Amino acid sequence: MKILALETSAKAVSAAVTEGGRVLALGFQDTGLTHSRTLMPIVEHILKNADLTMADIGAVAAAVGPGSFTGIRIGVSAAKGLAFAASIPAVGVSTLAAMARNAAFADGLVVCAMDARRNQIYNALFEAKNGELARLTPDRAIGLDELSQELRGDPRSKIVVGDGGRLCAEALAAAGVACRLAPPHLVMQSAVTVALEAEEAAGHGGLVSAQELLPVYLRPPQAERLRKERETNEKK
Numbered sequence: 157m158k159i160l161a162l163e164t165s166a167k168a169v170s171a172a173v174t175e176g177g178r179v180l181a182l183g184f185q186d187t188g189l190t191h192s193r194t195l196m197p198i199v200e201h202i203l204k205n206a207d208l209t210m211a212d213i214g215a216v217a218a219a220v221g222p223g224s225f226t227g228i229r230i231g232v233s234a235a236k237g238l239a240f241a242a243s244i245p246a247v248g249v250s251t252l253a254a255m256a257r258n259a260a261f262a263d264g265l266v267v268c269a270m271d272a273r274r275n276q277i278y279n280a281l282f283e284a285k286n287g288e289l290a291r292l293t294p295d296r297a298i299g300l301d302e303l304s305q306e307l308r309g310d311p312r313s314k315i316v317v318g319d320g321g322r323l324c325a326e327a328l329a330a331a332g333v334a335c336r337l338a339p340p341h342l343v344m345q346s347a348v349t350v351a352l353e354a355e356e357a358a359g360h361g362g363l364v365s366a367q368e369l370l371p372v373y374l375r376p377p378q379a380e381r382l383r384k385e386r387e388t389n390e391k392k
Contacts, residue, residue, distance in 0.1 A: 157214030157358065160199070160238065161351035164191045164231030165223025165251040166270060166319040171199045172347035173206060173213070174355060179348055181206040186344065191230045199238075210242040215363060217354030219345065220248035221372035222278040222295055223270055228371045240366035247354040247362055248369050252280040252295050255317050257349035258342040260284050264313035265292075267335065269324035272297050277320045278374060279303060283312070297374045300324065304331035317343055 158175045168186035172179060183198035203209060218235035221228045232248070239246040252268040259266045263285055270278040276299050281292040304327060307314065314335035316325045325337045337343060354362070 157355075158208070158212055159215050159217050159247070159351045159354050159358070160203075160210075160213045161217040161347040161354055162195065162199070162231045162235050163219050163251075163254070163345050163347040163350045164195060164227040164234075165219045165221065165345055166227060167224075168319070168344050169194050169198065169227075170345075170347035171195065171202055172351050173202060173208065174348065174351040177352065177355065179351075181208070182346075182348055184346065191227055195230060195234055199234075210238065210244075213242065213244060215239070215245045215247055215354065215358060216242075216366075217247040217249060217350055218369065219251040219254055219350050220370065221251055222272075222297070222374045223251050225373065228373070232369060232371045236366045236369050239369070245358075245363035246366050246369040247357050248364065248372070249350055249353040249357060250280070250295055250372070251345060252278065252318075253282075253289075253291070254349040254353045255345050256280070256282040256284075256289055257352055258317045258346065259315045259338050260287050260289050262313070262315045262338075264315065265307070265310065267303075267307070267314055267316045267324060267328075269316055269318040269320035271320035271323055272375065275300055277303070277318075277324055279324075295372075295374060300327040301331070304328055304333055307333045307335075319344055 170184040172182045181202035183202045216239040266282040
């Protein structure tokens with residue numbers, strides 16, 4: 157089954173088509189332009205160049221979070237629209253689980269990191285062994301100091317991936333936790349690993365309808381947090 161995957165969780169945007177673990181097409185852009193402007197042209201371009209149409213696609217996958225609230229909404233909305241229009245199922249995958257696949261080749265701990273601001277990251281830990289990944293923690297928002305304490309003393313080698321990877325690696329190193337940042341071409345989120353994660357999920361009953369595909373937020377949007385803080389201050 158061919159899967160069209162979308163990745164819009166951070167500043168970079170990408171789309172890919174895979175089939176049976178093989179990458180058929182990939183489009184990636186990290187130029188600071190808004191996803192609402194770049195995503196669909198990338199999708200149209202890779203389908204056209206691969207001589208594919210939506211009729212050839214078996215499912216549409218999207219990274220559903222955590223990540224940028226606006227980015228996730230754009231990606232999920234696009235995936236829902238594409239799946240609904242083509243009358244095909246959808247697959248939602250964890251942004252962090254997908255990015256962990258970038259470093260599955262490196263035996264040891266894979267530390268996934270997305271900048272969540274306020275000295276926090278969206279994070280999950282995986283153990284990589286012989287190319288296979290085992291999840292060690294749920295997706296979570298965690299302070300960099302807390303993560304450093306958690307990893308201090310763990311003897312396993314550590315590789316950091318994700319758009320918050322540099323921030324995380326520098327914080328860990330400053331706390332005396334040895335780690336390395338993934339190579340530049342593997343550090344960022346990619347629709348390829350979203351597609352590969354979706355292929356596995358689809359094989360275990362992970363297909364859903366377009367209507368059932370929903371974003372996953374670990375924290376409320378900043379506007380909502382600020383509103384609650386303002387209301388709390390007004391009551392004092």
